[in-house]
Amino acid sequence: MTxxxxxxxxxxxxxxxxxxxxxxxxxxxxxxxxxxxxRSILEALPPALGMVLLxxxxxxxxxxxxxxxxxLRLAVSVVALVALSVLIGTAGxxxxxxxxxxxxxxxxxxFWLLIFAxxxxxxxxxxxxxxxxxxxxxxxVLAALAIAALLVSGSWDSLSILKEYASRADSFWAxxxxxxxxxxxxxAGAVIVGIPLGILCHRVEKLRAGVLNVLNxxxxxxxxxxxxxxxxxxxxVAVHVPGAAAIGIRGIGTAPAFVALFLYSLLPVVANTVVGxxxxxxxxxxxxxxxxxxxxxxxxxxxxxxxxxxILTGIRxxxxxxxxxxxxxxLIGGGGFGVFVFQGVGQTAMDLVLLGALPTVALAFAAAIIxxxxxxxTATKRRVVETA
Amino acid sequence: MxxxxxxxxxxxxxxxxxxxxxxxxxxxxxxxPLTENGAPAIYNQGSLLTLTLQHLxxxxxxxxxxxxxxxxxxxxxxxxxxxxxxxxxxxxVNIGQTFxxxxxxxxxxxxxxxxxxxxxxxxxxxxxxxxxxxALTALTTLPGNVMEAARGAGMTGWQRLLKVExxxxxxxxxxxxxxxxxxxxxxATIGSTVAAKTLGEVIIAGLISNNLAFVLQGGxxxxxxxxLIYDGLSAIERYAARRMGQGAE
Numbered sequence: 262m263t264x265x266x267x268x269x270x271x272x273x274x275x276x277x278x279x280x281x282x283x284x285x286x287x288x289x290x291x292x293x294x295x296x297x298x299x300r301s302i303l304e305a306l307p308p309a310l311g312m313v314l315l316x317x318x319x320x321x322x323x324x325x326x327x328x329x330x331x332x333l334r335l336a337v338s339v340v341a342l343v344a345l346s347v348l349i350g351t352a353g354x355x356x357x358x359x360x361x362x363x364x365x366x367x368x369x370x371x372f373w374l375l376i377f378a379x380x381x382x383x384x385x386x387x388x389x390x391x392x393x394x395x396x397x398x399x400x401x402v403l404a405a406l407a408i409a410a411l412l413v414s415g416s417w418d419s420l421s422i423l424k425e426y427a428s429r430a431d432s433f434w435a436x437x438x439x440x441x442x443x444x445x446x447x448x449a450g451a452v453i454v455g456i457p458l459g460i461l462c463h464r465v466e467k468l469r470a471g472v473l474n475v476l477n478x479x480x481x482x483x484x485x486x487x488x489x490x491x492x493x494x495x496x497x498v499a500v501h502v503p504g505a506a507a508i509g510i511r512g513i514g515t516a517p518a519f520v521a522l523f524l525y526s527l528l529p530v531v532a533n534t535v536v537g538x539x540x541x542x543x544x545x546x547x548x549x550x551x552x553x554x555x556x557x558x559x560x561x562x563x564x565x566x567x568x569x570x571x572i573l574t575g576i577r578x579x580x581x582x583x584x585x586x587x588x589x590x591x592l593i594g595g596g597g598f599g600v601f602v603f604q605g606v607g608q609t610a611m612d613l614v615l616l617g618a619l620p621t622v623a624l625a626f627a628a629a630i631i632x633x634x635x636x637x638x639t640a641t642k643r644r645v646v647e648t649a
Numbered sequence: 650m651x652x653x654x655x656x657x658x659x660x661x662x663x664x665x666x667x668x669x670x671x672x673x674x675x676x677x678x679x680x681x682p683l684t685e686n687g688a689p690a691i692y693n694q695g696s697l698l699t700l701t702l703q704h705l706x707x708x709x710x711x712x713x714x715x716x717x718x719x720x721x722x723x724x725x726x727x728x729x730x731x732x733x734x735x736x737x738x739x740x741x742v743n744i745g746q747t748f749x750x751x752x753x754x755x756x757x758x759x760x761x762x763x764x765x766x767x768x769x770x771x772x773x774x775x776x777x778x779x780x781x782x783x784a785l786t787a788l789t790t791l792p793g794n795v796m797e798a799a800r801g802a803g804m805t806g807w808q809r810l811l812k813v814e815x816x817x818x819x820x821x822x823x824x825x826x827x828x829x830x831x832x833x834x835x836x837a838t839i840g841s842t843v844a845a846k847t848l849g850e851v852i853i854a855g856l857i858s859n860n861l862a863f864v865l866q867g868g869x870x871x872x873x874x875x876x877l878i879y880d881g882l883s884a885i886e887r888y889a890a891r892r893m894g895q896g897a898e
Binding site: 267268269370381384385387388389478480481482483484485486487489490492493581584585586588589592593599602603605606609611614615617618621622625626628629633 | 855867
């Protein structure tokens, strides 16, 4: 029997070997802002558990290294990820001296590299399995449930990022809802305005180049500048338009952030609507006309359904982009997860940065997976309709 | 619209930009109405010219590194030896693009500290993706008959890569570089929140001191740079496409 190596497995095994044997698994700090001391796997966990984790990680790396069946690789990557996630919490409890509330234990580079390596393995397996949209959503839900279970069970409570969370739990959820409503609200606004604008641009050729150029230029204005520039006009509106201040329009805060995100969102929505409508086959339009459909019927019954997957792609771009950009709203008092990111940067408290950055990344990632699945579903449905 | 009008417009924007960053004092009367309580109208904590050059340098270094790595990776996964990585690299690019630039920037700080380094890393990582994606698309959709002809002419793998594949892919790869540069120009301004010397400094100083003139001048310089560079790279792209006989337009 000849031993055959998996090429990606070589990369994964190399990362795992470095991360498990040379890089620190966790860092221990006497308080939240002093530099940390590195702890390896064996130092960070009770001796028996440390040996078990080390053995497990190495065994998993060997499975990755050799050409093994997909199902085994799937099981191994999931088990390794779960074990790492649970044991980093154990390490937190083990390293924190009893009764000490200042000490901070955070995952270190070795832990993150191990997570990265096994996520790579899992991503490779999932790519090769070529999952259907529904099963991808299922995987996402399972992952979310697993993370939620770990959070609720309290096994991560001894980690620094959750200590940061514990001291500002209320404001965390307030900022989270602000972040989500900023991202979704501006998306809704962009869809309500952008799709009709895109239809108009499609029908009236003279408008098209002009509108798209203006929207293109808006995209090139750096986000923090656009946020800042809207402060003045909105401040003016708040003072001079009766009732504007009453509905929450102010120079700083959520209003300029909302308007800026809305402006950034317009280009992908309008451009994709135009592209989607332009891609409707001429034959479909001709047939609709031949059947005596009015312009409006043609738009809603023929053009729009056919262009829908392309428009949805625009919406996906906007949503992922908005979730990221909403972080910057914090700079002008607009709230959102950016509050923690910039506070953390200001206090050089990196756990606080993570408290803002990780949920943002998770949200953007989940939004991308969900919308990708929905796009694929609508696109397949369309193909079925076409062939029927 | 006459054909020369856009070119003239761009030239005017460029001239205005150069004059503004070299002698911003001339524009003081224009910006003065935006300030309150006698605050300075022109950024006074550093020269706009130096900041612009530093901004451009960070973007240039990050984009050059990103181009090199992204194209090398794309070449690797499109060779038979690296073909195994192709599907995974596609999904990694998809995943990577969901990472918000601010998050990348903020997460780089714990690893390398404040200053220029986290900004360079964030710009590099974020710049990789569009270039890699475009290079991958270009290299995997080369016309089959051309590749066949190159093989038939007895070209080695290296010769095919350097003389056929890369030149044919150049316009699409350039498109990726253009996207990446425009994203980087805007993202570099956020770099100032972690103490990198870029034009973001001007904007942030304006936000902190409630000085709209600062915000406007910082924002407009970056926007003008982005528009000019975007157009310039588009022109190079069209030239490359024409040379490859693909005649985009």
